[in-house]
Amino acid sequence: MLKCTINGKQYAVPEGASIIEAFKLAGESLAHYCWHPALSVAGVCRMCMVSIEGNPRLQIACNTMVTEGMVISNQSHAVKDSVKWVLDFHLINHPLDCPICDQAGECGLQDQYMMFGKYTPEMAMPKQRKRKVVSLGDRVVLDSERCILCSRCVRFTEEITKTHELGIFHRGDRSEIGTFNDRPLNNNYSLNTVDICPVGALTSKKFRFRQRVWFLKEKKSICPGCCTGCNIKVSYNSKGVFRVKPDCNPDVNGYWMCDEGRDLCEKTQSVDRLLKGMSKYGEEKWQEGPALKFAKQACDDLSALPSSSVALVLTAQHTCEEFEALIQSFKSKFKSKKVYYWVNRPEDFHKFDGLLLRGDRNPNTVGLLQILEREGFKSTWSELLSDLSSGATQGVIVAAPEFPSFYPDFSEKLYELSRAKVLTCLTSRPIKDRELLPGQRWLIPLKSFLEKEGTFINYRGVQQKLGTPLELVPDAMTLSDFARILSGDWLERQVEPLGSQNVINEFMKTPMRGL
Amino acid sequence: MEVKLLSEHYHHDDFREISGYQKRGGYEALKMALKKKPQEIIDEVKNSGLRGRGGAGFPTGIKWGFLPKNGEPRYLLCNADEGEPGTFKDRVILERAPHQLIEGMIISAFAIGSHKSYIYIRGEYVKSRKILEKAIKEAYAQGFLGENILGSGFKHDLDVYSGAGAYICGEETALISSLEGKKGQPTLKPPFPAIEGYLQKPTIINNVESLASVTLISRIGSQAYRKYGTEKSPGTKLFSVSGNVCKPGTYEVPLGYPLMDLINVECGGLRTGRSLKAVIPGGSSAPVLTAEEAQKAFLTYESMAELKTMLGSGAVIVIDDSNCMVDLLHVLTHFYHHESCGQCTPCREGTGWLNKLCGTLMSGQGRLQDIELMDQVARNMMGRTICALSDAAAGPVISFVSKFRSEFEFFVREGRSKIKGGPHAQMHH
The missing domain is CATH 3.40.50.11540 (NADH-ubiquinone oxidoreductase 51kDa subunit)
Incomplete structure (x- = not known):
């Protein structure tokens, strides 16, 4: 450890730390644009200037290493004046129209601009004009005039994805970020460039101009898209989920997440969801009804069967707590050992894109297998099928995957299972081919990962909590809720109509800024 | 010699x-x-x-x-x-x-x-x-x-x-x-x-x-x-002399040779009827010397440092009284604006800003505070970047503005060059 003094206070920082890292460790604020902890040092934005005792020239904190006994400050007049000038250089060609910029409210440049009160442009001459709306790929749009050429996005494609789509073209104040003619920015991590862009230059095609960030709340969660379990921050408000960003976790995903993962979270919105319970007896039409009532009736139907003829089918897209509750209540209710699981494309399980995305597209395979092993369930799928044919199994409870798109054989499997007399399918999605399902059927709406608490265990055994739940589909339940109904505890829960969700109430109570 | x-x-x-x-x-x-x-x-x-x-x-x-x-x-x-x-x-x-x-x-x-x-x-x-x-x-x-x-x-x-x-x-x-x-x-x-x-x-x-x-x-x-040169600047060096001299070209002289001798002896002096106004002693990045300072200058690294300029690459640009310093500086700011690589913010934006400021002066639209601003911008570009291009772009601005301020102020007041016959620098790059 090295001792150093930052703004008059003593700190000890590890050997090899740069000054900017020391500032971060010390919790001292230091404006910077080009430096990013996961990228190489560029040293070009020049905002992180500090004065070092004994050094006549100001140094940039990102490219200067801390030495023993170093006395560093960014509070002196000289530093503040220099930073003000660097800010001027940043701003002379930058549009000063923050209110119409998508980054407003979370922009590093805006923060400094407000702090220094640079409301009037220093340069009287016309600004450098550049391209305003440049599509860099399927997901990312560039506004060159807002770009401060910090090169974070370029370094990201060079150092992290190693796909090299982006480059800085031209020279001097004509410099612009761009792609090479035939190589758009279409890698599966492209939206990370939007996250690391310190200004409003790179924006997401899906998110841009859809919401002001100050009307968004943030919730931490775990991405359910694969067994890596990236930590995420979900931005939402009463109108729904708008944006998903990675939440830094050095042990799991670092600073990044893949674009596919972001898309999944949008599929939790009500348009893609099963909103109510559904049921059908024999050849009747499907009927819609309250989930709780239907769940209770489904449990009654199952209980009417011989108790050893009921089977439970699980998929690895639910939390450990849910598996635990459902299995316990299934065991005590039916005295049956017929617990099965089915996974998507096991042949892909060991695929890895080299960065984050893994072939096992279930967030909790490890968790499910641990519980099944502990309980000693070893039944195979073929046993289930032969039991269904022979009539040894007459009732089936299926905890369907939250993202059936990862289960190419989903409809086929469900059809196989529908040979059972009573089929209760717990699912968060509407079932496409539900007309095909013969016999006595129940569809019970499940909560998505954003709406429940619980634990996922990732591919290398890291247990991660899902965080505080949102409420998107009020009628939906978790597997644990269903387990309680199954074991006879009627869930006394007041179901509120869609319009009066907690989220909305809370949001409406908060006074708007400036009013 | x-x-x-x-x-x-x-x-x-x-x-x-x-x-x-x-x-x-x-x-x-x-x-x-x-x-x-x-x-x-x-x-x-x-x-x-x-x-x-x-x-x-x-x-x-x-x-x-x-x-x-x-x-x-x-x-x-x-x-x-x-x-x-x-x-x-x-x-x-x-x-x-x-x-x-x-x-x-x-x-x-x-x-x-x-x-x-x-x-x-x-x-x-x-x-x-x-x-x-x-x-x-x-x-x-x-x-x-x-x-x-x-x-x-x-x-x-x-x-x-x-x-x-x-x-x-x-x-x-x-x-x-x-x-x-x-x-x-x-x-x-x-x-x-x-x-x-x-x-x-x-x-x-x-x-x-x-x-x-x-x-x-x-x-x-x-x-x-x-045997040639001085203690701190030994040997001989090639000097490329351009601008308003009778015999521009490349000359080899021992270091320590007086700058004025190079201009007057080797290069045949200025054209008849012209007097020396300024000399850029070491390429365009070197701060300019007035005619007075040039008299005291020797072609050594140390003598140039004393005069707060550089021997640089040995490119002596001789400027006589037919040149407008504002126009000359505009040529230089244009050059650095064109050549800045654009990596570091102070240089990328500063070179453009200086060029625009100089262009405003040249167009007759300049304000007195623009002269001060040019000096300020240039000073804040120095020592703030990865390489020395920013300093090279700032050096001439600071020296031109401080040493030939009256010409800049004249341009602002009158909206035209102080030099009769219009501004046309004899510089090419």
Whole structure:
């Protein structure tokens, strides 16, 4: 450890730390644009200037290493004046129209601009004009005039994805970020460039101009898209989920997440969801009804069967707590050992894109297998099928995957299972081919990962909590809720109509800024 | 008085061919050098006190000493990206005495233990490149390059790489980036090229004239070389004089020679009826000297430093009273705006800002506070960037504005140049 003094206070920082890292460790604020902890040092934005005792020239904190006994400050007049000038250089060609910029409210440049009160442009001459709306790929749009050429996005494609789509073209104040003619920015991590862009230059095609960030709340969660379990921050408000960003976790995903993962979270919105319970007896039409009532009736139907003829089918897209509750209540209710699981494309399980995305597209395979092993369930799928044919199994409870798109054989499997007399399918999605399902059927709406608490265990055994739940589909339940109904505890829960969700109430109570 | 050590035979047209070069003692220094120990050559160059002729004036021998002392592969690069406005002395060497450079490079490479070197030549120097390439072929044919040079067991290969016309590529690390096939942009130091340069290997980059001078020093010895020049600036140097003199051109004079003598004696003075207004002594990046200061200036690194300017690459730009300083500065700000690589914010934005400010003055729309602002902008560009281009762009602005303020103020007040006959600088780059 090295001792150093930052703004008059003593700190000890590890050997090899740069000054900017020391500032971060010390919790001292230091404006910077080009430096990013996961990228190489560029040293070009020049905002992180500090004065070092004994050094006549100001140094940039990102490219200067801390030495023993170093006395560093960014509070002196000289530093503040220099930073003000660097800010001027940043701003002379930058549009000063923050209110119409998508980054407003979370922009590093805006923060400094407000702090220094640079409301009037220093340069009287016309600004450098550049391209305003440049599509860099399927997901990312560039506004060159807002770009401060910090090169974070370029370094990201060079150092992290190693796909090299982006480059800085031209020279001097004509410099612009761009792609090479035939190589758009279409890698599966492209939206990370939007996250690391310190200004409003790179924006997401899906998110841009859809919401002001100050009307968004943030919730931490775990991405359910694969067994890596990236930590995420979900931005939402009463109108729904708008944006998903990675939440830094050095042990799991670092600073990044893949674009596919972001898309999944949008599929939790009500348009893609099963909103109510559904049921059908024999050849009747499907009927819609309250989930709780239907769940209770489904449990009654199952209980009417011989108790050893009921089977439970699980998929690895639910939390450990849910598996635990459902299995316990299934065991005590039916005295049956017929617990099965089915996974998507096991042949892909060991695929890895080299960065984050893994072939096992279930967030909790490890968790499910641990519980099944502990309980000693070893039944195979073929046993289930032969039991269904022979009539040894007459009732089936299926905890369907939250993202059936990862289960190419989903409809086929469900059809196989529908040979059972009573089929209760717990699912968060509407079932496409539900007309095909013969016999006595129940569809019970499940909560998505954003709406429940619980634990996922990732591919290398890291247990991660899902965080505080949102409420998107009020009628939906978790597997644990269903387990309680199954074991006879009627869930006394007041179901509120869609319009009066907690989220909305809370949001409406908060006074708007400036009013 | 002109002393032709380096340029002794430059007036012979066949000096650029290997036969003519060898007839006049060419490659003899190499033969002697290959019999010595590398350290002896390094010591000889150190003792000569040769200072880098590219502009910074860093002692060549000491630069070589920064290389790690191990067997790691290393590169020697010759910086022939002569782009500083006003400088054209390397071109003379490249076109009149390519073998002198090649010989110097082989000796230097032998001294530092490099087996591969490149000459990074300015993109616009097409003719020079052709001459150089022919000379390299000749040197290979004669066994001065390639495997087992002159039976010494030393092996060396030399290639020419043409730049694409960017001024910034004359900066060491930008030159390396460009040579590696990347965009020519300077990189952060440390690591310094001597530790981690071309292809992440230790690399020495020397100017054309420095390397040609190694040939000279190897031939006549450091003692004889030190007879010329001053204690701190030994030897002779090529000066390219341009602007309002009767005989512009490249002249070799011993360091320590008075600046005014170079202008009045070698270059035949100013045109009749004209008086001296200013001199830029070391290429466009060097702060300008007034006529008064020029009288006191000697052509040494230390004398120029005393006058708060630089000897730089030895490009003397002579400005007489027919020139408008505002117009001249606009030419310079335009140049730096065009050439800034755009990496560091103060330089990228500052060079453009200065150019716009200067352009506003030129258009007659300037305000008095714009003059002050130019000075402020320039001062805040200095020492804030990865490389020295920002300082180079700021230096002339600060010196022009402070030393010729009345001309700038006149332009603001009257909306036109103080100099009758309109502003037309005699500068080209």
